[in-house]
Amino acid sequence: MSERATPTLLFDGRCGFCTWAVEWLRPRLRTPLRLVPFQAIVPESYGLTPAQVESSVWWVEPDGARSHGAQAIARALAACGGIWQVVARLLEAPVARWVAALVYRLVTAVRTWLPGTEPAWPSGRLATGVTVRAPAKA
Secondary structure, eight states, X not given: OOGGGSOEEEEOTTOHHHHHHHHHXXXXXXXXXXXXXXXXXXXXXXXXXXXXXXXXXXXXXXXXXXXXXXXXXXXXXXXXXXXXXXXHHHHHSHXXXXXXXXXXXXXXXXXXXXXXXSOSTTTSTTTTOEEEOOOOOO
């Protein structure tokens, strides 16, 4: 499977809370997804600027379509399936969408004070990204 044939979630690898959130996602994913710290990529290769990847989490589809912030989080939750897919749909509903965007901005403003884990960058953990494949069907 080509890296670009799989959606990619670009996150801040220097942020312990962001790294924790990505590690929370990993075992829950039900569809393939690349999890990559933005520090490990050239933003322009994803159609983004350095300022864009520094300011928000990004979901990039194989065709180049992009979502950021709360909507990128909603897409990542949808990739987890089950109840998380329901939560994602709620986050994408018109009224909830602006509330989710506000909560996302608040979390990003205080993320350095939130609990987390060792940042992925430059520690080597997830430093070049990881592709999580869908679990095998029984």
